[in-house]
Amino acid sequence: MQGYGDTGGETNTPEAAAVESTAYHAVLNVPCDKDGKPVPSNASPAVAEAHNNWAPFKDRITFETAEFLYKEEQMSQTKISKLMDLWAASLLEHGGTPPFSFHAKMYETIDSIVVGEVPWQTFSVKYAGEVPDGVTPSWMLADYEIHYRNPDLIARQRLDNSSFKDGFDPISRRDFDCNKDRIYNDFMSGNWAWTQADLLAKYPNNKGAMVVPGFWKRQNHGFRCNGPK
Numbered sequence: 001m002q003g004y005g006d007t008g009g010e011t012n013t014p015e016a017a018a019v020e021s022t023a024y025h026a027v028l029n030v031p032c033d034k035d036g037k038p039v040p041s042n043a044s045p046a047v048a049e050a051h052n053n054w055a056p057f058k059d060r061i062t063f064e065t066a067e068f069l070y071k072e073e074q075m076s077q078t079k080i081s082k083l084m085d086l087w088a089a090s091l092l093e094h095g096g097t098p099p100f101s102f103h104a105k106m107y108e109t110i111d112s113i114v115v116g117e118v119p120w121q122t123f124s125v126k127y128a129g130e131v132p133d134g135v136t137p138s139w140m141l142a143d144y145e146i147h148y149r150n151p152d153l154i155a156r157q158r159l160d161n162s163s164f165k166d167g168f169d170p171i172s173r174r175d176f177d178c179n180k181d182r183i184y185n186d187f188m189s190g191n192w193a194w195t196q197a198d199l200l201a202k203y204p205n206n207k208g209a210m211v212v213p214g215f216w217k218r219q220n221h222g223f224r225c226n227g228p229k
Contacts (some may be wrong), residue, residue, distance in 0.1 A: 017177040019185070025172045025194065027201035030208035038208055056112045062099040066106050077103040097125055118149045118157060170210050172197035187213070 031039050057063040069075045075083075080103035087098035100106040111119045127140045158164060172193040175183040184190055193211055200206040 005016050005182060015122040017181075017183050019175045019183055020178045021176045021180075023162045023174045023176070025197040025201070027207055028197050028209055028211070029171050031088060032208035036205075036208065046137050056109055060097070062109075065111055069106065070110060120149060155214060159210075159212070172211055 001204075027210045031041060031043070033039050054060055054063045069080055069083075080100075084098045084100055084102050088101075091097060100109070113119065123146050124143050124147060126143050129140075131140055169186070171188070173189055174194065174227065175189050177183050177184055187193060188211075193213070196211045200209045200211065
């Protein structure tokens with residue numbers, strides 16, 4: 001018995017047409033270095049810059065101290081500051097200093113880490129409209145902290161990660177089949193991406209630029225609001 005929508009094991013999904021030729025956007029299809037300067041098409045890949053493995057920490061001791069106190073022991077702010085005071089006192093006669101002057105300096109350094117994650121930032125918002133007569137709802141009087149990560153920095157970090165170099169097409173393009181008919185395979189082969197490339201191409205300084213559409217999904221770990229329930 002064949003039910004509604006049952007094709008008896010066969011599928012009516014048409015096969016995707018084979019791409020016979022591709023036209024990349026002429027202005028944006030220009031290899032550039034990190035400063036946006038064009039480089040020859042046969043140039044060797046740039047050598048990744050060497051970074052201090054402990055940055056933004058001063059050295060290994062500073063990093064491991066922060067890792068131990070923050071991650072392993074999860075020590076309170078008051079105790080961290082007291083420990084740094086004692087550490088400083090023990091080094092005073094030798095002219096030395098502890099890894100951090102107090103807890104806030106350690107947190108500030110941890111928050112400035114750019115390898116792996118974009119740091120969180122925070123701002124406060126509060127209702128600024130008219131307040132009704134009588135009992136004022138608590139949410140109108142409360143301050144709300146918004147925690148977020150800079151979308152621009154997130155996009156830059158992803159583009160700077162060589163692990164993704166073969167995971168996406170960085171140039172707007174047009175694909176064609178054997179009959180010279182247009183094929184739409186993915187986002188960068190669509191009309192919108194090409195139109196955005198045309199808009200960038202109007203300005204000479206954008207030669208070799210890249211169309212970077214941002215698709216942001218609201219998730220609890222990406223956008224957090226602290227306030228009254």
